[in-house]
Amino acid sequence: MNFNLTTTPEEEAFRREVGDFLKAELNDELRRQHAMDKGLGPEARAFNRKIGQKGWLGLGWPKEYGGSGGSLMYEIILLQEFARHEAHVPNEIARYMAGPTILHHGSEEMKKEFLPRIAAGEIEFGLGYTEPPAGSDLMAMQMRAVEEGDYFIINGQKTFNTESHYADYHWLAAKTNPKGPRHESISLFVVDQRAPGIDIRPLETLGGERTNEVYYDNVKVPKSRLVGEKNKGFFYMVNALNYERLALFQMERLFPTLNRLVQYAKETRRNGVLLADDPLVRNKLAQLVIEAEVGKCLEYKALSLLLDGRIDYESGIVKLIGSELRQRLGYKAMEILGQFGLLEDGSPWAPLRGEIARLCRASVVDTIGGGTSEIIRNITAMRGLRLPRK
Amino acid sequence: MDIKFSEEQEMIRHSARGFLSKNCPSSFVRSMVQDEKGFAEELWKGMAELGWMGLIIPEEYEGSGLGFLDLIVLLEEMGRVLLPGPFFSTVVLGGFTLVEAGNEEQKKRFLPPMVRGDLIMTLALNEAESYYDPGSITVSAKESGENYVIQGTKLFVPDAHVADWIICAARTGPGGDSGEGISLFLVDGRASGLNRKLLKTIAGDKQFEVVFDQVVVPKTNLLGPLNQGWPPLKKVLQKAAVAKCAEMVGGGQQVLDLTAAYAKEREQFGQLIGSFQAIQHHCVNMLIDLDGCRWVTYKAAWMFDQGLPFETEASIAKAWSTEAYRRVVALGHQVFGGIGYMEEHDLPLYFRQARVAEAAFGDGDYHRKIIADHVFAQGVF
Numbered sequence: 192m193n194f195n196l197t198t199t200p201e202e203e204a205f206r207r208e209v210g211d212f213l214k215a216e217l218n219d220e221l222r223r224q225h226a227m228d229k230g231l232g233p234e235a236r237a238f239n240r241k242i243g244q245k246g247w248l249g250l251g252w253p254k255e256y257g258g259s260g261g262s263l264m265y266e267i268i269l270l271q272e273f274a275r276h277e278a279h280v281p282n283e284i285a286r287y288m289a290g291p292t293i294l295h296h297g298s299e300e301m302k303k304e305f306l307p308r309i310a311a312g313e314i315e316f317g318l319g320y321t322e323p324p325a326g327s328d329l330m331a332m333q334m335r336a337v338e339e340g341d342y343f344i345i346n347g348q349k350t351f352n353t354e355s356h357y358a359d360y361h362w363l364a365a366k367t368n369p370k371g372p373r374h375e376s377i378s379l380f381v382v383d384q385r386a387p388g389i390d391i392r393p394l395e396t397l398g399g400e401r402t403n404e405v406y407y408d409n410v411k412v413p414k415s416r417l418v419g420e421k422n423k424g425f426f427y428m429v430n431a432l433n434y435e436r437l438a439l440f441q442m443e444r445l446f447p448t449l450n451r452l453v454q455y456a457k458e459t460r461r462n463g464v465l466l467a468d469d470p471l472v473r474n475k476l477a478q479l480v481i482e483a484e485v486g487k488c489l490e491y492k493a494l495s496l497l498l499d500g501r502i503d504y505e506s507g508i509v510k511l512i513g514s515e516l517r518q519r520l521g522y523k524a525m526e527i528l529g530q531f532g533l534l535e536d537g538s539p540w541a542p543l544r545g546e547i548a549r550l551c552r553a554s555v556v557d558t559i560g561g562g563t564s565e566i567i568r569n570i571t572a573m574r575g576l577r578l579p580r581k
Numbered sequence: 582m583d584i585k586f587s588e589e590q591e592m593i594r595h596s597a598r599g600f601l602s603k604n605c606p607s608s609f610v611r612s613m614v615q616d617e618k619g620f621a622e623e624l625w626k627g628m629a630e631l632g633w634m635g636l637i638i639p640e641e642y643e644g645s646g647l648g649f650l651d652l653i654v655l656l657e658e659m660g661r662v663l664l665p666g667p668f669f670s671t672v673v674l675g676g677f678t679l680v681e682a683g684n685e686e687q688k689k690r691f692l693p694p695m696v697r698g699d700l701i702m703t704l705a706l707n708e709a710e711s712y713y714d715p716g717s718i719t720v721s722a723k724e725s726g727e728n729y730v731i732q733g734t735k736l737f738v739p740d741a742h743v744a745d746w747i748i749c750a751a752r753t754g755p756g757g758d759s760g761e762g763i764s765l766f767l768v769d770g771r772a773s774g775l776n777r778k779l780l781k782t783i784a785g786d787k788q789f790e791v792v793f794d795q796v797v798v799p800k801t802n803l804l805g806p807l808n809q810g811w812p813p814l815k816k817v818l819q820k821a822a823v824a825k826c827a828e829m830v831g832g833g834q835q836v837l838d839l840t841a842a843y844a845k846e847r848e849q850f851g852q853l854i855g856s857f858q859a860i861q862h863h864c865v866n867m868l869i870d871l872d873g874c875r876w877v878t879y880k881a882a883w884m885f886d887q888g889l890p891f892e893t894e895a896s897i898a899k900a901w902s903t904e905a906y907r908r909v910v911a912l913g914h915q916v917f918g919g920i921g922y923m924e925e926h927d928l929p930l931y932f933r934q935a936r937v938a939e940a941a942f943g944d945g946d947y948h949r950k951i952i953a954d955h956v957f958a959q960g961v962f
Contacts, residue, residue: 192650193583194880264582449961457957473953480952480961481897488876489869495584508869565862572861575868576841579856 194491196271205265209247209272216241217278225279239281243312248286252294257307267494274443284354285309285316288431289362292379296419296427305360305381317354317384319363319405320428322347327566329364330373330425334407336365336380343367343380343417345410351560353402355391358384361405368422377424381416398553440513442487445520448550449479451543452524459542461529475523482519486512504574507567514557515564521551584876589647590654593636597658600631605662607927613665614785618743620666629698634672639680642692648886649820653827653878660828661835663934665786667701667740673824674739674817675702678748682765682805682813691746691767703744705735705768705791706814713818713943715750715760715811720793722751722764727800729753729766731793741777741789745770749793753808760811765804772796784933819892820885822899822942826878829906829938833871836931840864840913854916863912870905877901893955896948903939903948910935 197203216238224235242248250266252258259265273280280286290309293301308314325332334347345365355361361382368376382389388410394402419427453476456466466472486509493509496502524547525532536545558564572578586594604624613619628634637652638644652672659668672695679691679702694700711717720733731751741747747768754762768775774796780788805813841864844855854860881898884891910932914921921928943951 192586192879192883194883196582198582446961453956453960467957473957474946474949476956477900477949477952480956481901481949483961484894484897485873485877485901488880489872491582492584492872492876495582498582508872512869512873565858568862568865569858571865571868572855576861576864578841578844578861578864579853581852581856 194488196491197268202264202268206268206272209269210276212245213273213276213278217276222277225277235281239315240312242281243310246310247280248282248312249290249306249310252290252306252310256294256302257310259310263498267498270441271443274441275446277444277447281312282309282315284318284358284362285314288318288428289316289360289381292418292427292431293381295430296423298415300415301381301418314360315354315358316360316362316381317352317358319349319352319355319361319382321349321351323350327563329428330376332364332366332377334363334365335369336367336378336412338367338414341414342411343414345380345382345407345412347407349405349407351394351402352405353400355384355403355405356393356401360384361389364424364428367424371422374425375422377428378421379418379424379427380412381418382410382412386410386412397555399549400553440490440510440517442483442490442513442516445479445483445486445513445517448520448524448546449476449483451546452476452479452527455542456527466527472527475527479516479520479523482512482516486516504571507562507571508575510561511558511564511567511571514554517550517557518554521547521554525551584879586654590651593651594654594658596631597633597655598661600627601658601662601664605664607663607930610663610665610930619740619787620743625666626698628668629696633668634676634698635696637672637680638676638692638696642688643696644692648882649823650879650882650886652824653882656824656827657831657834660831663832663930667703667743667787669821669824669828670703670740670744671695671701673821674704675746675748677817677820678704678765678804678814681817682810686801687767687804700746701740701744702746702748703738703740704817705738705741705747705749705793707737708733708735713947715763715814716756718750718752718763720749720751722749722753722766722798724753725797728797729764729800729803731766731768731796731798733793735791735793737780738777738789738791740787741770741791742779742787747775747791748804749798750810750814751793760815762808763810763814764807765810765814766798767802767804768793768796768798772798782937784937786934786937818942819895822948823878823881823885823895825938825941826874826881826898826902829902829935830871830875830878832931832934832938833867833874833906833909836909836913836928837864837867837871839927840867840916844916860916863916867909867912870908874898874902874905893952896943896951896955899943900945900948900952903945906935907939 197206221234221238224232246259247269249258250261250269251263254260270280290306293305320329322332322334334345334349336343336345361384363380363382364377365380366376367378388408390406392404394404396402456472459466489512490509493502493505496505528542528547531540531542532547534541534545535548538545573580632645633655635644636647636655640646676695679688691700695702708718708720720731720735722729722731731749747770749766749768750763751766752762753764756762774794776792776794778790780790782788844860844864845853847854877898881891881894884894913928917928920926
């Protein structure tokens with residue numbers, strides 16, 4: 192049994208290297224650009240390239256494809272350390288979905304074309320799965336890809352595609368076998384996001400980040416851009432999900448906010464009492480710490496299973512706990528801040544640079560995107576407890 | 582990072598599970614509630630023969646000298662079957678306190694018989710107005726020649742009626758910010774002036790009012806330094822809290838196992854109730870709550886064995902497990918429906934024990950105070 196993240200001196204040295212890099216390179220503007228997904232500014236793109244140059248964006252990939260040939264443990268250390276410093280390892284779609292799928296199932300040509308550039312931080316991918324009729328029920332998607340000579344002609348509409356306005360490539364799922372069985376009806380494609388026929392329309396969200404509707408009108412995609420085998424898309428998508436969820440919800444992300452709340456309570460009075468002396472405030476903060484630590488224990492359990500190649504439903508649980516906790520953190524923080532919690536960044540008197548107001552708004556989607564809490568509970572019931580389907 | 586138990590720990594678990602499933606069915610648990618002593622001598626001897634009492638006692642006192650995490654594995658199995666009897670009182674409250682605070686002579690005198698199963702011990706700490714809090718202890722110990730004389734009433738003393746020795750936390754001096762003024766005394770269970778009255782708890786476990794009426798204790802039975810009994814006792818209570826969590830993990834797992842099994846066999850409306858999403862979500866919420874208890878408890882025990890400061894982690898484990906176990910049992914009741922509400926069903930046994938475990942060694946509010954103190958002093962780790 193070992194609850195230390197790092198086990199060897201080499202791992203610890205890497206962790207410190209990442210920490211030192213972030214302490215030197217991160218500034219408030221970069222953090223702000225990472226927090227607000229409106230379209231990362233030039234500073235963030237330059238920062239991404241720097242991370243790529245360190246070889247950190249393709250850590251686990253073979254050296255022949257531009258990766259560092261490192262182990263999964265180093266990927267985990269990188270993510271944990273970034274989370275601790277409130278940084279964001281960029282390009283999740285490329286690193287957890289497009290990249291691994293291309294690596295394991297793509298043609299040699301595709302691997303050589305994309306993996307080195309992802310690892311170098313030169314290109315980004317946007318996710319193209321969700322559609323108006325296809326949220327939790329992804330297989331109900333209707334975008335069609337029809338073979339015509341050396342191309343697929345793709346028509347349809349995606350929605351809630353959050354990276355499309357700045358990503359270079361669209362990691363697209365479309366139906367190539369609509370009459371066949373559901374789990375054999377979809378294929379994956381790598382599409383130039385700026386190809387003719389693609390229309391990207393912005394959607395504003397409660398959380399303040401931009402997402403998009405993406406319309407495909409007779410878009411021609413070369414057959415060489417089909418990922419792996421036709422009609423195997425569902426299988427590839429499912430395989431990528433475990434990695435994606437672990438990366439999205441690290442409990443470490445919550446601790447800086449908690450620390451700021453503690454500090455705020457030490458400096459703020461209300462109705463004659465220092466918040467830090469108010470038993471109710473102390474109780475609330477203690478409970479948040481408890482839940483964050485319990486979440487962290489379960490995260491470490493899942494990471495340990497991941498390292499062992501034995502992970503199953505546990506990653507869903509971590510996402511579930513993390514997302515629900517992040518929402519509770521927002522609400523409890525609002526309670527602690529009182530009226531001041533309403534104030535957005537830029538307002539006079541806004542505490543913590545409006546962080547809590549934004550956290551409340553932005554965390555609403557946490558229990559929805561990447562697998563709703565309900566779907567995750569359904570899946571856990573079947574895979575974790577073997578409860579019957581019908 | 583590694584969540585696997587060692588081979589030895591897996592062996593402890595495996596052999597404990599086998600022994601207890603044979604020797605501690607729920608009918609036994611029920612009969613011990615009625616039984617005046619609350620435990621069976623033969624079973625007690627069997628446990629001693631398996632080396633359970635000596636698991637964490639250092640080898641120089643005839644124990645196995647294993648770690649806290651090893652004991653946690655054992656306690657989890659005990660909690661799973663709601664093992665009645667004075668094991669926890671003897672080994673966790675008595676054993677740990679002796680190891681922490683005893684001098685060489687006291688350790689040599691009490692630990693080997695404890696290991697052999699020949700000695701039962703407990704701790705008298707709480708009072709009418711004192712809940713795991715040294716500052717509010719009023720039971721007093723006054724110097725008198727070569728002795729101390731203890732006066733006052735202790736409450737919620739587990740297994741006081743069968744304890745050969747009772748460790749009593751009494752006031753010998755004025756209080757202070759760090760629990761000064763409290764001393765620990767080894768009191769002979771046969772001492773005159775000791776009066777025990779059984780408290781009738783929701784679980785029917787053996788907790789007692791113990792009145793110390795001019796109980797004379799030789800000075801050689803002072804355990805630890807005079808007026809400085811709280812620091813070692815505090816450490817023991819932290820471990821006791823985590824140990825209690827281990828029992829809750831075991832109990833919670835049994836509740837989940839029973840519940841999931843029932844959901845896979847009970848039919849209503851022409852289908853298994855386990856196929857209904859509401860039931861599925863209840864079961865998953867139980868699984869998540871229980872998994873949280875499990876891993877935060879293991880981590881706290883692991884930290885202790887590593888020599889890392891674990892006070893906050895222990896409080897986190899107890900606060901979480903207390904409330905999570907409550908939810909697990911409550912959801913179990915929802916899934917079982919009416920039959921789970923009947924006394925002949927096992928679930929009420931777990932319900933009752935959960936209430937006792939909740940109050941033992943600090944509930945959620947008690948531990949949140951400790952965590953808040955730490956967080957405001959040192960920030961969130």
